[in-house]
Amino acid sequence: MKIIETYKKDFVGYLNEKISIKEPANLYEPIHYILQIGGKRLRPILTLMTCEIFNGQVKQAYDAALAVEIFHNFTLVHDDIMDSAPIRRGFETVHKKWDINTGILSGDAMLIIAYQCFENYEPFVYKKLMKLFNKTALEVCEGQQLDVDFENRNDVTIPKYLKMITYKTSVLVAAAMKMGAIIAKVDAEEAKKIYDFGLNLGIAFQLQDDYLDTFGDEALFGKQIGGDIAENKKTFLYLKAIEICGIEDKEKLMNFYASRVRSDNKVREVTRIFEKNNIPEITKNEIELYTNAAFKELGNLYITKEKKELLKNFGLELMKRTI
Numbered sequence: 001m002k003i004i005e006t007y008k009k010d011f012v013g014y015l016n017e018k019i020s021i022k023e024p025a026n027l028y029e030p031i032h033y034i035l036q037i038g039g040k041r042l043r044p045i046l047t048l049m050t051c052e053i054f055n056g057q058v059k060q061a062y063d064a065a066l067a068v069e070i071f072h073n074f075t076l077v078h079d080d081i082m083d084s085a086p087i088r089r090g091f092e093t094v095h096k097k098w099d100i101n102t103g104i105l106s107g108d109a110m111l112i113i114a115y116q117c118f119e120n121y122e123p124f125v126y127k128k129l130m131k132l133f134n135k136t137a138l139e140v141c142e143g144q145q146l147d148v149d150f151e152n153r154n155d156v157t158i159p160k161y162l163k164m165i166t167y168k169t170s171v172l173v174a175a176a177m178k179m180g181a182i183i184a185k186v187d188a189e190e191a192k193k194i195y196d197f198g199l200n201l202g203i204a205f206q207l208q209d210d211y212l213d214t215f216g217d218e219a220l221f222g223k224q225i226g227g228d229i230a231e232n233k234k235t236f237l238y239l240k241a242i243e244i245c246g247i248e249d250k251e252k253l254m255n256f257y258a259s260r261v262r263s264d265n266k267v268r269e270v271t272r273i274f275e276k277n278n279i280p281e282i283t284k285n286e287i288e289l290y291t292n293a294a295f296k297e298l299g300n301l302y303i304t305k306e307k308k309e310l311l312k313n314f315g316l317e318l319m320k321r322t323i
Helices: 002-018 025-036 042-053 058-083 100-120 123-150 158-183 188-215 236-244 247-258 264-276 279-298 305-319
Strands: none
Touching: 002 042, 002 058, 002 305, 025 058, 025 100, 042 058, 042 158, 042 188, 042 305, 058 100, 058 123, 058 158, 100 123, 123 158, 158 188, 158 236, 188 236, 188 264, 188 279, 188 305, 236 247, 236 264, 236 279, 247 264, 264 279, 279 305
16 A cells, blocks of 8 residues: 555655664664564554544654654564564564673663653643553553463463453554544544554554464565464464364374474474364454454444545555564
8 A cells, every 4th residue: 555655765764863872882783773674663653554544643642652662662672582483574673683681771761752752742631642652552561471371281271362452462453543543633432533543553463463473474564473372372373273183283282282392294284283173264254353343343433435445445444464
C-alpha cells in the first residue's frame, strides 16, 4: 500500500534525524544499530495513520511514534538477552554483537529516551499519553514475565496464553493507535474503539508471528526458525496440539518440552507432529478470527468509509506477511 510506505519513509527520516551516535559510543552505537536494522515499523506507522484518520496533524504524532518504536526495540534487546537469541531481523542481536552488559545498559537508555519523546506535548495531551504509555509499558513487562513463567509450567491453557500475548504484544499495538487518536484530540469513546481494533489486530499479529516462527522462511522471517520450539515456548501451536492430538503425540510433545536440549531433531520432530495434527491450518483460522474481530470494531468508528477501508486493507496486508 503506497500510503503505508509513505508513512514508513517519513517516519524513518524523522528517526534518522533524531537518533545519532554520540559519546559514550558503546552506549549509543547499539541503540543506533537496533533502530537501523529494519523492522516493519508497524507501531509508529499506526500512530501516524490513526492521527491522520482522525483529522489530526501527522507531524504532531512523530514524537509519540518515535517513543513507541524506541520502546518496542528496547523490549526486543532485553527479550533477546533473556532468550539467548542470536539473530534479530537477519542480523546479530545486540548482546551477541557487543555483550550482555552493553545490551542491558543500552536497552535501559532506550527506555529513558522513549520517555523523553513525550516532553514536547502540551500538558493536557502529555498527561494522557504518559498515562497510557505507563500502563502499556507495565503490561508489556507483565506479559514478558508470564511468557518466562510458562516455560516451566504444565498448566498453561490457550486462554492464559492469549492473555499473555495480549499483554506482551497487542497492548503496544493498541496503544500506538490510541496515541494517534489522543494527539488528534478525539473523544474518549472513539479512542477506546480504535484501541480495541488495535488490540485484536495485535493478537492476530502475534499468532501470525507464532506461525511464522515454525513454518516461515528463515531468510525472509529474519529470525531463527524453530526458536520457539527450541526454547520450549508454549505457543498457540503447542497448546492446540496438546489439546487435540492423540496420546502418543501428546506424550512426545511433553517429553520434548520437558527437555532443555536445543537440537535440530527436536525442532524437526515437533514440527512434524504439528503438521500431522493440522496445527498450521488451525492457527491460520485463529489468526483470521482475531483479524475479523478487529474489522468488526471498524463498523463502530465515526470515520468515513474510505478510512475504514484503509484500516481494513492494512490489517489484511499484515496478515499476509512472511516476515
